[in-house]
Amino acid sequence: MPLFQNAVKQIFLLILITFSAVLKAQQKIPVQHRYADFSATSGTSQQSLAASYNFNWRLGKSKKFELGLGIRNTAYFGLKKEFWTAPARLARTSTTPFLIFFAMQKIENWDTLTIQRPFTNSLNISLNFGYNISKKLYAGFNIDAIGFTIGRTTSGILQSNGSTRTESAAKPAAFNLLLTGDHDLGSLNSEFHLNYNLNNHWSIKGIYQFLFVEYRTTTILQTAPDGTMNERFRNKANNGGLGVVYHF
Amino acid sequence: MNKYLITVIVSLVFFLTACKKETTTSAAPATDIVDQTSTVVVMGNFIAGPFGSASGVSEVRRASNGSLTLVLKNFTVNSGPDLHVYLSKEVQPVNFIDLGLLRSVSGTQVYNINGNPDFTQYRYALIHCQRFNHLFGSAELKK
Numbered sequence: 001m002p003l004f005q006n007a008v009k010q011i012f013l014l015i016l017i018t019f020s021a022v023l024k025a026q027q028k029i030p031v032q033h034r035y036a037d038f039s040a041t042s043g044t045s046q047q048s049l050a051a052s053y054n055f056n057w058r059l060g061k062s063k064k065f066e067l068g069l070g071i072r073n074t075a076y077f078g079l080k081k082e083f084w085t086a087p088a089r090l091a092r093t094s095t096t097p098f099l100i101f102f103a104m105q106k107i108e109n110w111d112t113l114t115i116q117r118p119f120t121n122s123l124n125i126s127l128n129f130g131y132n133i134s135k136k137l138y139a140g141f142n143i144d145a146i147g148f149t150i151g152r153t154t155s156g157i158l159q160s161n162g163s164t165r166t167e168s169a170a171k172p173a174a175f176n177l178l179l180t181g182d183h184d185l186g187s188l189n190s191e192f193h194l195n196y197n198l199n200n201h202w203s204i205k206g207i208y209q210f211l212f213v214e215y216r217t218t219t220i221l222q223t224a225p226d227g228t229m230n231e232r233f234r235n236k237a238n239n240g241g242l243g244v245v246y247h248f
Numbered sequence: 249m250n251k252y253l254i255t256v257i258v259s260l261v262f263f264l265t266a267c268k269k270e271t272t273t274s275a276a277p278a279t280d281i282v283d284q285t286s287t288v289v290v291m292g293n294f295i296a297g298p299f300g301s302a303s304g305v306s307e308v309r310r311a312s313n314g315s316l317t318l319v320l321k322n323f324t325v326n327s328g329p330d331l332h333v334y335l336s337k338e339v340q341p342v343n344f345i346d347l348g349l350l351r352s353v354s355g356t357q358v359y360n361i362n363g364n365p366d367f368t369q370y371r372y373a374l375i376h377c378q379r380f381n382h383l384f385g386s387a388e389l390k391k
Contacts, residue, residue, distance in 0.1 A: 080379070116379045155381035157346075166342050168381055220342070 029063045032056070034248040039191065041209045041241025046078030046118075048211060048239060050189060054142075056128055066130040072144060074122045074189040076213050076237070083113045083156075083215050083233035088182040090224050100181040111160040111222045113167065113233040115215050120151035120172040122187040136197050143190035145178045149214075156215070160222045173214035173232065182234075188212045195245060203245040211237040273331050277355035282319050286311045290367045292387035294323070299377065301326050302385020306373035308335075308361070316361035318347055318373060324354045330379035333359050335370040339386050350375060 033056040041048045056068030088095045091110065094103035124147030130140030151172035158165045176186030188211070195205040213235045221229040286309040294302040304323030310316055318333065325331070331353075336344035347359040367389060375384040 116381070155378075157378070164344055164346060166344065166381065168342075 029058060031058050031063065033058055033066060033068070035245050036248075037205070037243050037245040039205070039207055039209075039241055039243035041207055041211075041239035043237055043239035046076065046081055046235075046237055046239065048074055048076045048189070048209065048237070048241075050074040050191075050243075052126065052142075054126075054128055056130065058132075064132045066128065066132070066138075066140070068128040070126040070128055070142065072122075072124055072126045072142075072189060074124070074144070074187070074211070075120070076122075076187065076211060077117075077119045078115075078235075078237075079117060081115050081118050081213075081235050081237075083115055083118075083213070083235045085110045085222060085224070085230060086182065086214055086232035086234035087230060090226075090228075090230060091182045095183070097180045097183065100183060103181075109224055109226075111158065111230075111233075113170065113215065113217065113222075114157045114159070115154060115170055115233075115235075116156060117152060117154045118172075118213065118215065118235070119154070120149050120187050120213055122149040122176060122189070123147050124176055124188065126189070138195040138197065138203070139193070140195065141190070141192050143178060144176060144188040147176045147186075148174055149176055149187045150174070156217070158217065158220055158222065165220050167217045167220050169218045170215045170233075171218060173216050184212055186212075186214050193243070201247050203247065205243040205245055207239075207241040207243055209237070209239040209241060211239065213237065272329075273327065273350045274352045275327065276352060278352035278357045280319075280356050280358040282321075282356065282358060283309065283311055283317070286317070289316070290389035290391055292373065292389045294325075294373075294375070294385045294387045297375070297383035297385045299380075299382035300328060300375060300384025302375045302387075306387035306389065308367060308373075308389060316364065318359045318361055320357040320359075320373075323357060325350070325375050325384055327353050328377050328382070328384055330377055331384060332376050332378045334372075334374040334376050335361065335365060336372045336374050336376075337369050339372055339374070339388075340383060341372075341374055341376055344374070344376075345370065346378075 039050045052070045052072035054070035056066040059065040092103040124144035128142045149172045156167040156170040173186040192208045193205045195203040197203045217231045289308040291307040302325040305321040307319045331350040333347040334344040373387040
């Protein structure tokens with residue numbers, strides 16, 4: 001009996017030590033990582049501002065990988081930006097999900113809607129992926145998944161089938177949904193970024209942004225070569241920028 | 249740390265103010281030379297639009313080689329952003345041909361017309377602010 005009691009005592013001690021070691025390790029690098037960031041990006045005749053709040057989980061033994069969710073507000077504004085035919089069935093040779101990334105572009109179906117003063121404001125749930133390269137450096141990728149957009153109704157010029165027409169009231173697409181490639185709906189922001197940690201609370205980050213923005217015509221339509229009508233047009237913005245991050 | 253933040257904020261401001269594409273019309277009077285051997289196809293007088301005060305004469309002229317030009321004579325319009333010269337089927341342009349940015353707010357100006365538009369359909373010469381979709385002036389073109 002005393003032998004059994006000793007064994008239980010030893011197991012209990014072992015569990016306690018292991019548990020406290022885990023706790024200590026977790027105190028060093030918390031599993032949860034909450035942060036807010038503010039980004040500004042710029043490209044040719046277009047800019048964007050984004051603010052987000054994020055909740056990541058640190059994964060793996062060394063907790064170097066991060067995976068999480070965020071909520072992001074992205075404001076996009078530009079001047080005389082070209083938007084092209086958006087629906088995947090018109091824009092690509094294949095519409096198979098995921099394979100669409102490798103599908104050829106059907107440029108013969110593309111018409112151009114030049115939006116004079118695009119301005120959109122999107123609120124989306126975003127997905128975050130990242131890796132802590134070192135104590136100071138963090139590389140990550142994030143992408144909007146679902147949300148909605150409001151924005152300015154503005155005039156545009158549709159160049160279609162050799163004619164030029166005025167669209168007097170183009171509107172941002174209201175609903176945003178990440179599908180794959182040209183299947184995507186609405187305005188979705190994504191960033192590749194590299195963060196440099198200044199201290200425990202503040203980081204700065206360099207950003208390469210890929211931003212989908214969608215406008216819809218309301219007064220005129222594109223007549224596609226297959227005879228169908230289209231009102232959806234997309235701008236794919238490639239921007240560079242900077243940001244600041246506050247870690248809670 | 250403040251130093252870093254200031255650097256970032258200054259950089260952000262720089263990013264946001266960079267790369268603005270500006271389209272402007274000259275305030276100096278234009279003095280383009282009109283080919284006097286060309287013949288007038290259609291013409292009309294400018295009247296003010298809801299957002300401007302255009303005046304002067306608009307002529308479509310055909311040269312001996314068949315090429316077409318739109319000539320603005322004794323022309324004036326008040327200054328505005330992104331003013332373009334259109335040949336349009338409607339007074340408020342829906343179907344139109346963009347002849348380009350208005351080069352000057354006054355004087356004699358000549359714009360090339362590509363192709364051979366049907367002037368029974370393209371019945372108006374317009375001065376149109378493209379950015380805001382505002383009409384500054386129109387001239388109904390008649391024989």
